[in-house]
Amino acid sequence: xxxxxxICDCNAIHRDVVDNTSKNMLEADTFNRIADFFKILGDTxxxxxxxxxxxxxxxxxxxANVLGMSKSSISHQLGTLRRSGIVKCRKxxxxxxxxxxxxxxxxxxxxxxxxxxxxx
Amino acid sequence: xxxxxxICDCNAIHRDVVDNTSKNMLEADTFNRIADFFKILGDTxxxxxxxxxxxxxxxxxxxANVLGMSKSSISHQLGTLRRSGIVKCRKxxxxxxxxxxxxxxxxxxxxxxxxxxxxx
DNA sequence: TTGACAGTTGAATAGTTATTCATATATAAT
DNA sequence: ATTATATATGAATAACTATTCAACTGTCAA
Numbered sequence: 001x002x003x004x005x006x007i008c009d010c011n012a013i014h015r016d017v018v019d020n021t022s023k024n025m026l027e028a029d030t031f032n033r034i035a036d037f038f039k040i041l042g043d044t045x046x047x048x049x050x051x052x053x054x055x056x057x058x059x060x061x062x063x064a065n066v067l068g069m070s071k072s073s074i075s076h077q078l079g080t081l082r083r084s085g086i087v088k089c090r091k092x093x094x095x096x097x098x099x100x101x102x103x104x105x106x107x108x109x110x111x112x113x114x115x116x117x118x119x120x
Numbered sequence: 121x122x123x124x125x126x127i128c129d130c131n132a133i134h135r136d137v138v139d140n141t142s143k144n145m146l147e148a149d150t151f152n153r154i155a156d157f158f159k160i161l162g163d164t165x166x167x168x169x170x171x172x173x174x175x176x177x178x179x180x181x182x183x184a185n186v187l188g189m190s191k192s193s194i195s196h197q198l199g200t201l202r203r204s205g206i207v208k209c210r211k212x213x214x215x216x217x218x219x220x221x222x223x224x225x226x227x228x229x230x231x232x233x234x235x236x237x238x239x240x
Numbered sequence: 241t242t243g244a245c246a247g248t249t250g251a252a253t254a255g256t257t258a259t260t261c262a263t264a265t266a267t268a269a270t
Numbered sequence: 271a272t273t274a275t276a277t278a279t280g281a282a283t284a285a286c287t288a289t290t291c292a293a294c295t296g297t298c299a300a
Binding site: 059060061071072074075076078079093094095096 | 245246247248249
């Protein structure tokens with residue numbers, strides 16, 4: 001196999017490892033989805049919102065007060081979470097109550113906390 | 121309790137829910153750590169690197185070839201992963217071999233893939 | 241129907257970050 | 271010593287994103 005079948009200009013390639021690993025890689029789209037999922041959790045505000053919603057469904061105003069942030073900011077983030085299918089909402093009069101829409105999120109957050117405690 | 125003990129200017133607050141949830145919230149620093157952890161996974165390049173390293177330890181050049189990206193770019197990302205304690209490395213001559221340094225990462229990624237499959 | 245209020249949304253700003261390029265360091269071979 | 275190579279790194283650019291502000295929608299009450 002010629003050197004320039006490989007993208008980068010090194011001689012240090014371990015071809016068997018590279019070939020084998022390449023074969024096992026998932027589709028590009030799958031990695032995008034993985035990254036997108038974690039990107040959602042990778043923001044302090046959203047992490048707080050999800051942790052809070054794990055305890056109670058809440059209206060936008062409640063969440064804003066729990067986090068000490070503006071309603072607009074919270075609403076933007078809830079929009080992001082809703083579009084990702086991680087939270088869902090129900091309307092009741094003027095209020096909109098948000099709740100988790102994903103079992104995995106809870107587990108993933110718990111595992112993450114475990115990780116953090118472990119690394120301390 | 122006076123209205124302005126709450127941060128935002130709504131009347132729609134459910135005080136018991138807000139008070140209770142507030143009590144159960146973790147420290148700000150903990151949420152920052154949670155978000156920082158997920159931020160690391162929340163990038164396509166880093167997700168690919170971690171998935172690849174889950175199969176074999178590899179040198180920078182190998183990873184660059186598996187991902188089809190420049191060595192410099194990969195090296196920057198490996199630095200980020202190393203500083204986060206998610207990968208570690210060993211030197212062997214001119215080469216530097218990287219490997220996972222965290223059991224949780226594997227589990228978290230697997231759970232994430234499960235989540236993605238489930239939502240399809 | 242008018243006013244008040246819960247929530248949403250678009251635009252703007254400010255901060256962050258991934259990649260590239262050029263350069264630097266470290267190791268091995270000649 | 272000198273050269274080649276593997277990796278690291280600083281600076282710059284470009285792309286992305288969180289929050290704010292202002293304006294808007296929809297609902298309830300008077």
